[in-house]
Amino acid sequence: QVQLVQSGAEVKKPGASVKVSCKASGYTFTSYGISWVRQAPGQGLEWMGWISAYNGNTNYAQKLQGRVTMTTDTSTSTAYMELRSLRSDDTAVYYCARDWEQQLVGTFDYWGQGTLVTVSS
């Protein structure tokens, strides 16, 4: 069965960076894209960006351009999301989600369990 398993919770200081992993199993990793979506405490969902697991092409949300980098390691079927220059308003649960196709379609059929990133001095 399809599974996306994310790395554990992180606590970071303002200005630091965080890198969250998302290990996929149960399907051909390079046949789909991965999006990252975050959710601040008590708030709604915010799409952060997408990466093609096939060729590494990326699209990032405009507000995060320059601070976020998404990568994949096809040898381990793992996607990564790195966010730099962390601020307190980056405190959120970060989810990876499988997109329906190789290119960005914007329909997310499987999700990771979420990774809480807390930014606090």
Added chain:
Amino acid sequence: DIQMTQSPSSLSASVGDRVTITCQASQDISNYLNWYQQKPGKAPKLLIYDASNLETGVPSRFSGSGSGTDFTFTISSLQPEDIATYYCQQYDNLPAVTFGGGTKVEIK
């Protein structure tokens, strides 16, 4: 970016009631709209894609309709396990995917 406005932001209904949630897009998005269910502490789950298509394995009491700017999500007979927050999401204006603000559904 396209703005998605959901209403109401919360509702309380009895078991067996028909529940309706609306989602309005700030511009025409054709039928490029999905609905997700998120239970407390859990990841979202895809329920409806392309505005009206039921994802595999999702109970038939869930349905969606609409096109253009106005969309509706319905639970025909509310069950206790449907307690969750529901989100609409547009994917017309790629790569800018946007979600609605969510509707929290509670049991009266």
